[in-house]
Structures are given as C-alpha cells and as structure tokens.
Amino acid sequence: MSAYAQVAFDIPVDRVFTYRVDPGTEVRVGVRVEAPFGRRELTGFVTGLADSTDVPEAGVKTIRRVVDAEPLFDEGTISLARWVAGMYFCAFGEALSAMLPTGRREIEAPALPLDDEPPGSTPLELSDEQRKAMERVLSAPDGTRYLFGMTGSGKTEVFLQVAEATLAEGRGVIYLVPEIALTRQVTEAVTRRFGSRCAIIHSRLTPSQKLSEWRRILRGEADVVVGARSAIFAPVRNLGLVVLDEEHEGTYKAGSSPRYHARQVAMRRCTEAKARLLMGSATPSAESFLLMRDGRIERLDLTKRLAGGKLPEIEVVDMKQEGGAISRRLAEAMRAAKDAGGQTVLFLNRRGFSFFFRCGSCGAELTCRHCSVPLTFHKERGRVVCHYCGYSAPPPSACPECGSLDVGWAGFGTERVEEDVARLFPDMTVARLDADSAAKRGALETILDDFRAGRVDVLLGTQMVAKGLNFPGVKLVGVVLADTSLNLPDFRAAERTFSLVTQVAGRAGRFTPDGRVIVQTFRPRSPVVRFAAAHDIEGFYASELAAREELGFPPFARLVRIVFRSKDGARAVEASKAFAEAAAAFAPAGTEVLGPAECPIGMVAGNTRMQVVLRSVDPNGARTAVRDAIARFLVPANVHVEIDPDPVSLM
Ligand code: ADP
Numbered sequence: 001m002s003a004y005a006q007v008a009f010d011i012p013v014d015r016v017f018t019y020r021v022d023p024g025t026e027v028r029v030g031v032r033v034e035a036p037f038g039r040r041e042l043t044g045f046v047t048g049l050a051d052s053t054d055v056p057e058a059g060v061k062t063i064r065r066v067v068d069a070e071p072l073f074d075e076g077t078i079s080l081a082r083w084v085a086g087m088y089f090c091a092f093g094e095a096l097s098a099m100l101p102t103g104r105r106e107i108e109a110p111a112l113p114l115d116d117e118p119p120g121s122t123p124l125e126l127s128d129e130q131r132k133a134m135e136r137v138l139s140a141p142d143g144t145r146y147l148f149g150m151t152g153s154g155k156t157e158v159f160l161q162v163a164e165a166t167l168a169e170g171r172g173v174i175y176l177v178p179e180i181a182l183t184r185q186v187t188e189a190v191t192r193r194f195g196s197r198c199a200i201i202h203s204r205l206t207p208s209q210k211l212s213e214w215r216r217i218l219r220g221e222a223d224v225v226v227g228a229r230s231a232i233f234a235p236v237r238n239l240g241l242v243v244l245d246e247e248h249e250g251t252y253k254a255g256s257s258p259r260y261h262a263r264q265v266a267m268r269r270c271t272e273a274k275a276r277l278l279m280g281s282a283t284p285s286a287e288s289f290l291l292m293r294d295g296r297i298e299r300l301d302l303t304k305r306l307a308g309g310k311l312p313e314i315e316v317v318d319m320k321q322e323g324g325a326i327s328r329r330l331a332e333a334m335r336a337a338k339d340a341g342g343q344t345v346l347f348l349n350r351r352g353f354s355f356f357f358r359c360g361s362c363g364a365e366l367t368c369r370h371c372s373v374p375l376t377f378h379k380e381r382g383r384v385v386c387h388y389c390g391y392s393a394p395p396p397s398a399c400p401e402c403g404s405l406d407v408g409w410a411g412f413g414t415e416r417v418e419e420d421v422a423r424l425f426p427d428m429t430v431a432r433l434d435a436d437s438a439a440k441r442g443a444l445e446t447i448l449d450d451f452r453a454g455r456v457d458v459l460l461g462t463q464m465v466a467k468g469l470n471f472p473g474v475k476l477v478g479v480v481l482a483d484t485s486l487n488l489p490d491f492r493a494a495e496r497t498f499s500l501v502t503q504v505a506g507r508a509g510r511f512t513p514d515g516r517v518i519v520q521t522f523r524p525r526s527p528v529v530r531f532a533a534a535h536d537i538e539g540f541y542a543s544e545l546a547a548r549e550e551l552g553f554p555p556f557a558r559l560v561r562i563v564f565r566s567k568d569g570a571r572a573v574e575a576s577k578a579f580a581e582a583a584a585a586f587a588p589a590g591t592e593v594l595g596p597a598e599c600p601i602g603m604v605a606g607n608t609r610m611q612v613v614l615r616s617v618d619p620n621g622a623r624t625a626v627r628d629a630i631a632r633f634l635v636p637a638n639v640h641v642e643i644d645p646d647p648v649s650l651m
Pocket residue numbers: 119124125126127130149150151152153154155156157306307
C-alpha cells in the first residue's frame with residue numbers, strides 16, 4: 001500500500017497536492033477523496049501514488065476519506081485530462097472534473113417527443129452510395145472520414161451500421177449528438193439497435209444515475225455511448241469508433257472553461273486509440289470543409305434523399321418591400337397550403353414580441369441597464385426583458401431619456417408573428433414553440449401532438465422547429481427572417497446563417513413532393529441567402545473560404561481569445577492592456593496581437609468585457625504566446641480572465 005497520494009482539485013491552480021494515506025486506508029488512482037485544503041475540506045481526484053515524497057513531512061496532510069470504492073478514471077482518461085488541461089488552458093483537476101458527466105452543470109432544452117417512428121431495430125438494406133461509404137469507413141481500422149449529405153440522405157443508417165461493424169470487431173463506440181433533447185430520434189434508434197449495451201448520458205439524469213452509467217462504461221458493460229459533447233470523455237474500453245453527427249453544430253464547443261471542442265477531442269482520442277472518426281452533416285463547419293477540400297480527411301458523399309421527396313424550391317422575398325412580419329407572398333403560400341390540406345412551419349430565431357425600442361424625438365434606444373444589449377418586449381408577460389442577464393422591467397410608455405411619447409418598437413419576435421398570423425388568418429390555428437411557450441411542463445408535448453394530429457395549421461417557433469422535427473403534413477416552411485444572425489459582427493455569421501437556412505429548408509419536401517420554402521430577408525442579394533436558396537453548397541463554401549482566407553480568419557489562421565471582465569470597468573481595461581503588451585512581447589514571428597478592444601457585447605450583467613485576440617497561421621504560435629504571457633501575468637483582483645482557444649464566436 002502506498003504511503004502518499006497525489007490529488008488534483010477542481011480549482012484554477014494547475015498542480016497536484018501530496019497527501020499522506022493512513023495505513024489501513026486503501027487509495028487507488030482514479031478515485032475521489034476528501035482532504036483538508038487550507039481551512040476547507042475539498043473533494044479531489046487521486047492522480048498518482050508514491051512510497052515517498054520530497055515535500056517536508058510537516059507540510060503533508062492526511063486524506064480524510066475515500067469517496068469511491070472503484071476508480072472513476074482509468075489511465076487513458078487521466079492522460080486525456082492532462083492533454084485537455086494543456087490544450088484548453090485549465091488546471092488538471094478542472095479538466096478531470098469537466099470530463100465527468102456530473103462535473104459541471106449544463107442546461108438543456110426540454111426533450112422533444114418523437115415526431116415520427118424512429119428507425120427500427122433491424123438494419124435497412126443500404127443504397128449503393130451508403131454501402132460504398134460504409135465500405136470506405138471499414139476499409140481501415142482508423143482514419144477520419146466525413147459523410148456529406150443533405151437531411152434525409154440516410155447518414156444515420158450508415159452511422160448505425162458502421163457502429164455495428166465496429167462492435168463486431170470487439171471495439172467500443174461513442175456516438176455524439178449536438179443535443180440529446182433535440183435528437184430523440186437518433187438516440188432511440190441507437191438504443192433500439194444496440195439495446196442494453198448502450199449507455200445514454202444526458203443532463204436530465206440525476207448525478208448518481210450519471211455516475212452509474214459512467215461506471216457501466218468503465219466496467220465494459222456498456223460499449224456504445226450516446227450523448228452530447230461531454231460524452232466524448234466517456235471511458236469506453238478499446239475505443240474503435242467515434243461518430244460526430246451534425247458536426248457543424250455550435251453546441252460541440254463548451255461555453256465555459258475548459259472550452260474544449262468535442263471535434264478536437266474526438267480527433268485526439270481517435271488518433272491515440274487508432275480508432276475511426278466518422279463525422280457527418282449537410283453543412284460542414286468551414287474547418288471540416290477545408291480539411292476535405294485539401295484531402296486531409298476523406299469526403300464521402302450521399303446525394304440522394306432516401307425517404308423520397310426532392311429538395312424543395314426556395315423562394316426569396318425581399319422584406320424591404322413589405323410592411324409586417326408576413327410578406328404577401330408568404331401569406332399566399334400559407335393560404336394555398338391550408339387549401340391543399342397541408343400545414344405550415346414558420347421559423348424565427350427570436351423570442352418575444354419586439355426587440356428594438358426607439359424614441360422618435362431624441363433617438364434613444366432601450367438597452368439593458370446591466371448589459372449592452374437591447375431589451376426585448378414580451379407582450380404576454382407585459383415586460384421588457386434582457387435575454388442575456390434576465391433583467392426585466394415594465395415597458396416604458398414614454399422615452400426614458402427625454403420623456404417624449406413619440407416612441408415605438410420595431411423588429412419582430414415570435415410573439416409578434418403569432419399575433420400577425422392570427423390576425424391575417426382568423427380561420428387557422430397557430431401554435432408557438434419557443435423557450436417561453438415550452439417553459440410549462442407538458443406544453444411542448446401538447447403543442448407537438450396537436451400539430452402532428454392536424455389540429456394546428458401553423459407551427460411557429462425558434463431553433464426548436466428547425467432541427468430534428470419531421471412532420472408528414474408540412475407543405476410549407478417559411479423562414480420569417482434569414483438575417484437575424486447575419487448582421488452580427490462575428491466572422492462565423494455567414495456560416496451560421498447558411499447552415500440554419502439550409503437545415504430549415506431540409507424540413508420541407510421530405511414527405512410531400514410539392515413542399516415549398518419561402519425565405520424572407522432584408523438582404524436578398526447577400527451571397528449567403530443566394531447560395532442557400534440555390535442549394536449551392538459548394539458555391540457557398542468556395543466563397544466563404546475565399547473570404548476567410550482574404551481576411552486571415554479561421555480555418556486559415558488559429559485564434560486564441562482572452563476576455564477580461566470586471567464590475568470595475570477601468571480594471572478590465574487596464575488588465576487587457578497589460579496582457580496585450582505581455583503577449584506582444586512573447587509573440588513569436590507570425591503571431592499577431594489584436595486589441596485590446598471592447599467585446600461586441602461590451603457589458604453583461606454589470607461586467608465590462610474587454611478582449612485580446614491572438615492570431616497565427618501556425619497552429620502553435622498564438623497558443624505559445626498566450627501560455628508565456630499568462631505565466632508572467634498577474635491577474636488583478638476583481639478581474640476574471642477567460643481563455644478561449646479556437647473560439648466559435650467573438651461576441
Ligand atoms: P439523415 O441522417 O441523412 O438526415 P435519415 O437517417 O433521417 O437521414 O434518413 C432519412 C430516411 O431515409 C429515414 O426515414 C430512413 O429510415 C430512410 N433510409 C435510410 N437509409 C435507407 C435505406 N437504405 N433504404 C430505405 N430507407 C432508408
């Protein structure tokens with residue numbers, strides 16, 4: 001039995017601490033222990049054992065209690081944690097903690113009920129294209145490949161059969177989905193196909209249920225793991241395959257430290273384990289598209305819609321010529337759909353009634369008093385609300401700056417569109433599906449049941465209607481406003497808009513051969529809208545990659561973003577300046593320091609936000625400069641520093 005144990009804690013101090021182990025206590029690598037730390041008692045992870053220590057006896061404290069009878073981490077997972085800590089600038093113990101499904105809280109949308117039958121438990125006979133793709137994937141025990149095909153092209157069936165073949169080799173599988181809640185269909189398909197050898201990790205399990213799933217995986221009782229991004233850390237034995245479904249989704253990137261990307265971690269794990277990595281999407285991330293273009297990962301095309309149905313025609317409507325939220329063209333199409341016995345889905349990525357308040361006399365705008373973002377008017381609640389910090393207040397009837405009564409709201413949200421639809425079509429029933437309407441227990445199920453049963457003519461909603469939902473009765477899909485994300489000062493805005501419009505459009509025409517899509521926009525001539533309307537996927541990526549290369553943005557450069565936030569604005573500014581200077585001093589040739597500058601959302605919840613962005617073509621330049629600068633940089637009191645390598649957003 002070892003006399004000393006090294007323990008890593010979930011604190012931002014990147015080192016392990018040595019503790020004495022009482023004779024008679026059994027401590028193993030990978031278990032959690034409780035130990036005195038300063039004046040507190042903390043739970044930490046045992047990462048190593050030793051018979052002796054260089055630490056002076058007097059400074060060594062004793063482990064109080066061993067929490068786990070069996071280790072929670074195997075050697076592979078512990079070494080992965082070391083890599084995560086180094087790659088994403090966090091402490092070893094923070095990485096271990098984030099890897100456990102119980103580690104950090106993640107908020108998730110309520111689960112969508114199944115809309116149509118999930119694929120059955122028996123494999124389908126593959127089409128020629130599917131079979132060829134599958135043969136390529138199975139032609140080697142490892143390798144990174146990409147299933148590139150529109151919604152309904154049968155990617156899921158290929159994922160399932162590749163998983164089956166990998167299991168037959170005696171190797172384990174991790175099947176990643178962007179969000180368990182929005183992908184019930186795929187999750188059910190996997191569990192139906194593989195039964196009790198599956199472990200599903202989702203946020204609605206209790207912590208002890210999550211740990212028990214984790215232990216089943218560790219013991220090898222479950223060798224197929226389905227889950228959202230953190231499932232990439234599952235201690236699957238003898239890993240043979242990682243599936244990354246909807247690879248382009250932003251949810252694969254963690255929103256708090258360690259800000260890992262499941263795709264990067266998957267690449268690392270698959271390389272280490274000599275396992276296959278199979279990604280798939282209709283709209284790959286620019287990163288993956290470039291890798292395919294350059295032949296660094298193999299692209300496997302699926303070009304046919306297997307469930308029948310052609311790609312729908314997409315019609316673009318210029319909203320500059322229109323008054324309300326529903327254009328004349330869209331209104332006509334909704335009427336036609338109804339007359340033909342069909343239904344309409346309307347998509348708008350914006351909750352609330354209106355989001356832009358302006359005074360006609362002095363030009364004042366209404367922004368949150370804690371955040372530099374406009375407040376949204378929620379008519380149902382009768383309040384103006386901040387979507388960033390939750391602040392709310394009664395709506396002003398006069399200008400808060402000058403008292404003028406000449407004030408008005410512009411810009412429409414889902415509540416406003418709901419009202420417009422009800423007014424335009426008194427004979428149609430409309431249901432709204434967004435975070436507000438789905439907040440009540442069971443509301444979501446009722447709305448979807450009603451829509452599926454045909455009791456509702458128009459289903460209007462946010463992301464929730466854009467993904468995962470397939471209703472046979474839908475004849476028309478309307479994108480109420482394609483530009484919502486296009487105007488953001490973010491280099492991925494075009495990519496996001498393209499993917500969203502393409503995904504929403506994919507919802508139409510799956511079941512009705514005459515499905516239609518109408519996209520409303522204030523920027524009908526913007527290349528993004530034109531490429532999406534023409535289903536010109538290749539054209540979009542060619543143009544987007546050319547623009548990124550021209551501007552020196554990812555995937556042609558690597559970024560590390562450092563955000564300084566503080567209630568004390570001057571300190572945040574000072575810290576960002578001092579850091580930028582330190583980074584400039586350490587930056588190797590070819591690494592640029594951009595900023596400091598105020599973040600596009602310069603204040604959230606009363607915190608001023610400043611950012612410095614490091615950019616280099618060489619993947620390591622920016623990272624090295626950040627590491628060196630941080631090591632010599634004293635973080636001022638009351639300033640929080642967040643380091644985000646390869647940020648997905650610069651907001
Ligand atoms: P994707 O994952 O690419 O969006 P899906 O997996 O949803 O595509 O497949 C679309 C539909 O095609 C599903 O209803 C599925 O059952 C069906 N399908 C998939 N492969 C086949 C096949 N080989 N033969 C017949 N139908 C198939």
